[in-house]
Amino acid sequence: MREKLIFEHSVPGRSAAAQYPVESAMAPLPEALRRRTPPRLPEVSELQAVRHFTRLSQLNFSIDTHFYPLGSCTMKYNPRACNQYAMLPEFLGRHPLAPDATGQGILQCLYELQEMLKEVTGMQGVSLTPMAGAQGEFAGVAMIRAYHKARNDHARTEIIVPDAAHGTNPATATMCGCTVKEIPSLPNGDIDLDALRGVVGPGTAGIMLTNPSTLGVFERRIGEVAAIVHDAGGLLYYDGANLNAILGKVRPGDMDFDVIHMNLHKTFSTPHGGGGPGSGAVGVSERLLPFMPVPIVGREGDSFRWLDEHDLPQSIGRLSAFMGNTGVLLRAYIYMRMLGREGMQRVSEFATLNANYLMARLRDAGFELAYPDRRAGHEFIVTLRHEAREYGTNAMDFAKRLLDYGFHAPTTYFPLLVPECLLIEPTETESKQELDAFVEAMIAIREEAQTDPAKLKGAPHTLPVRRLDDVRAAKQLDLAWKPA
């Protein structure tokens, strides 16, 4: 099943004419500034375009069509109501620079979202503007730097990152002009506190931590970590990638974190959209309040307005031309209101129940767990090193064969510490029956690995394409269609 490129459907002279505005006079432009040849855009009818893109959509796996246990991505159900009510025409038609008086309804939603996120994280202030987790991280580290600079403590430019961290953590530190100090994890998944004590000092700007970590386990000695870093004069950054695991159970603010980013597209169920938009709202402790990125919604009596650089002169500044991913924020707001106070806790309880259940079943079926003695958070790691050694079938082969069984693959080869690993995150919105079916598929695939490993090596067999040649893709770059 292959769908032609839209350009291959194109026929000169054809058009979706209902979309054209009324004919207007040719614009009076100086000759030197004019375009001479038209851009190569397709010429298709409206039906052809609709059919083409509908067919393309059908080539995708998605949450709406498949179990999608992609570790560290929190692929939970995205309620349709969140989309419908965020796309009311009044919200969609409003220009971001229209006077605040014409946007009191939307500003109230955003203000209340800020307040709810403060409550659920235990932080003292929230800025909604970062447009993805990585930009939230950027805002967080930039605030840490601004804090030290404001105290004339210019030597603090080192960011400590555990070796299990997401790649965005060290990349963010670099973008903020910091250097990275990596510290190892212990065999049980906890941070090596001695190593931490060894690296902190007068150059320490802060530490970036995920808790539960990317190893899927809760850092039990978080209190000691916080004390070591704070005593050395550094600040603590909480990477909220795994907030789904502790929502309503523990608050980063109560763990003594100074700054946190939240992936609203994970924990608060806004859509992942085939790779965005995300939203990386940041929360801060008292001492970082003056440095938050702008704009922020402020309240005066019953009215709401944007606060900008005039209100927060020490702000790290503006991270987007307007107001971040506003429509994503509305979806998160609607989701949080539908869950309510009692629903927040249920998220982490059932996400953790599902993860621990799936982990127990896979263990009982003979799969090796990376951290068998630990309780799983909302995700856990299976290592397929035995299967790789005995049958010659690696984690990627299992991942690709799972696609044939109708399951999106878990995250593979991350975290980097565990060989041949699958990072599995079922989320709270999957049923026991779905999890059971996944276990059955894993068992069946292992049997195939024993009897017919080529079946895994050649997988997938039932999808629109078979395994793709990534090496060729990178060597013989073909990044744009050109007419033959």
Add this chain to the structure above:
Amino acid sequence: MPFIPHTDDDIRDMLAAIGAGGMDALFDEIPAELRSRPLVGIPTAASEMQIGRLMAERAARDGRQLNFIGAGAYDHHVPAAVWAIVTRGEFYSAYTPYQAEASQGTLQLLYEYQSMMTSLTGMEASNASLYDGATALAEACLMAVRANRRSKSARILLPVASNPRYRETVQAVAGNQSLAFELLPYDASGGQTRVASLEKYRGQDITALVIQQPNFFGTLEDVDALTDRAHEAGMLVIAVVNPVSLALLKPPGEWGARGVDIVCGEGQPLGVPLASGGPYFGFMTTRMEHVRQMPGRIVGRTVDLDGKPGFTLTLQAREQHIRRSKATSNICTNQGLLVTAATIYMSLLGPRGLVQVASACMERSAQLVDALTRVKGVRLAFDRPRFHEALLLLDRPVRGVLEALAARGIVGGCDVSEDYPSLGNGLLVCATETRTAEDVEAYARALADIMNSAAAA
């Protein structure tokens, strides 16, 4: 339980399989002193019906205004088919196409998008999007520092006539990496960046020049001369463009003798609603020689085991999940769903439709300027060729006038007097193809009323 499918039997069986005494036992590794109190600051749950009603009330409170602001976000017609397809679950609820075989829909669409954007901008390679136009410019500046190997200074020239919000964002995002931004003045009579102002930098090490076309005032820059002068001085050239304008305007790949090096901008005009500020998307294209310095996801066409064509993420060695602290950027998630909208939009409009949209914008904008400058106390700041935006100067503070207009349901433009105090009472106005002759007339009447009444003076 909203969105949670478990029955009592499921819970019992699952806890038994785990060997846990109850739900609380699942959290027994969390120190007791850290456990949260109840979240009293969060309201109790609302049903879908209740939240639907609440959102409808909030939306009604905001109402629908007649909009004449542009300033980086533009009010275009979005064909009904665009968001009907974008919100299909297969696009809406998928993630970054790491498993290429299970994501061919998203990947092929991104390849088609990259093809359209390279052709529209006259370049050779496109990424699959950045967050928005302002951050795209910040990333372009960082990329220029990597790509211009002969330059060691990391000094970037930014025109004062470029979007002030972009300049603020660039400073916030790239300022921490020792980039230095220096401002280039504009000609006070024409509103164009002064080509002669580049003379000052002759013999100095400058990494790149940024050119925004049309510039923030809506005025068209002398892009050929600016590009050539910059190249002669060893700078790279970064173009910031409005994609709809490129239906009519010379693509940056053809500016000057050699064309620019990096193109970026705000993708919102291509099928994305104003939506109070986002989500939008940033686009970026470049020449093949710089593709390895480009940040963000890139899709390539390749073949599968059977030799059949297929699509996959490529050049991932640039990215944070591989290179970590040495990556080209920390960007990970981008704005895929908005790119989906833009690709469908460009397919529906086609080359001729986009020309008609751009022409209609110019015609309507010219009518708007004509009608508004007939009002006493209003004049045009710069009478040079424009696209669909113009800077007006009022004989009194803009803010009061805009408030009076808003009270009549008209969002009359962007007050730029704070960003450009030397110009006086600057009001940036825009009309796109969605404004009718009647809309323009209604604005002009209301403005005349307000300007003639003492109250607003």
